[in-house]
Amino acid sequence: MHAITRTGWIEVITGSMFSGKTEELLRRLRRSEIAGQSVAVYKPAVDDRYGETTIGSHNGRQWEATVIDNEGDGPREILDTAPDAEVVAIDEANFFSPALVDVCDTLANRGVRVIVSGLDQTFRGEPFEPVPELMATAEYVDKLRAICSQCGEPATRNQRLIEGEPAHVDDPTILVGAEESYEARCRACHVLRTGESGRHEPRPGDDD
Ligand SMILES: Nc1ncnc2c1ncn2[C@@H]1O[C@H](COP(=O)(O)OP(=O)(O)O)[C@@H](O)[C@H]1O
Numbered sequence: 552m553h554a555i556t557r558t559g560w561i562e563v564i565t566g567s568m569f570s571g572k573t574e575e576l577l578r579r580l581r582r583s584e585i586a587g588q589s590v591a592v593y594k595p596a597v598d599d600r601y602g603e604t605t606i607g608s609h610n611g612r613q614w615e616a617t618v619i620d621n622e623g624d625g626p627r628e629i630l631d632t633a634p635d636a637e638v639v640a641i642d643e644a645n646f647f648s649p650a651l652v653d654v655c656d657t658l659a660n661r662g663v664r665v666i667v668s669g670l671d672q673t674f675r676g677e678p679f680e681p682v683p684e685l686m687a688t689a690e691y692v693d694k695l696r697a698i699c700s701q702c703g704e705p706a707t708r709n710q711r712l713i714e715g716e717p718a719h720v721d722d723p724t725i726l727v728g729a730e731e732s733y734e735a736r737c738r739a740c741h742v743l744r745t746g747e748s749g750r751h752e753p754r755p756g757d758d759d
Pocket residue numbers: 566567568569570571572573574575607608609610696697698699700735
């Protein structure tokens with residue numbers, strides 16, 4: 552808690568895929584645990600890559616998490632299930648509805664340290680709400696960079712690949728995946744297909 556005002560605060564960990572957001576979130580959680588603080592961790596129902604009730608990094612580290620409905624008012628459930636938590640962590644924030652912003656604000660006003668991790672950009676390179684709004688309302692923001700898979704420069708973008716080809720600009724925003732569908736790339740190496748041909752059909756789980 553901030554010593555003078557006795558409020559909590561919001562920390563956002565953002566950046567491209569593979570930039571180390573989840574590793575950094577897990578590092579902060581381990582340190583909170585060592586400090587003897589009570590921690591509650593949440594993840595969206597849409598992301599089941601690492602098993603239903605864990606958050607996991609691309610290098611295999613994991614932490615138990617409560618799965619929350621990411622759509623509509625679903626994120627408000629976090630307000631009911633964490634009454635005593637001193638630290639609330641939310642992974643994959645990019646999958647949550649805009650309701651997450653108010654949830655994080657309410658928790659911080661209650662005195663909770665809120666740590667949110669998520670992508671700031673879609674595969675198109677556009678803002679991936681609600682993370683940019685959380686960045687604006689947070690006290691602390693860390694933007695991490697991966698390594699560009701093409702040239703080795705710092706990577707801020709997410710290259711979506713469908714059967715090895717760059718995704719089309721009109722493809723659905725939501726596509727859960729990892730190395731099989733995405734690469735970290737820099738601005739210069741990021742490619743989007745445009746034009747008439749080749750919009751990929753939505754798959755089960757796509758939400759737009
Ligand atoms: N292009 C890349 N750049 C940096 N790290 C990468 C890359 N590809 C795979 N990795 C691995 O991913 C790890 C980060 O994983 P993770 O914390 O899950 O990232 P994020 O949550 O940002 O997607 C790195 O420590 C490294 O082992």
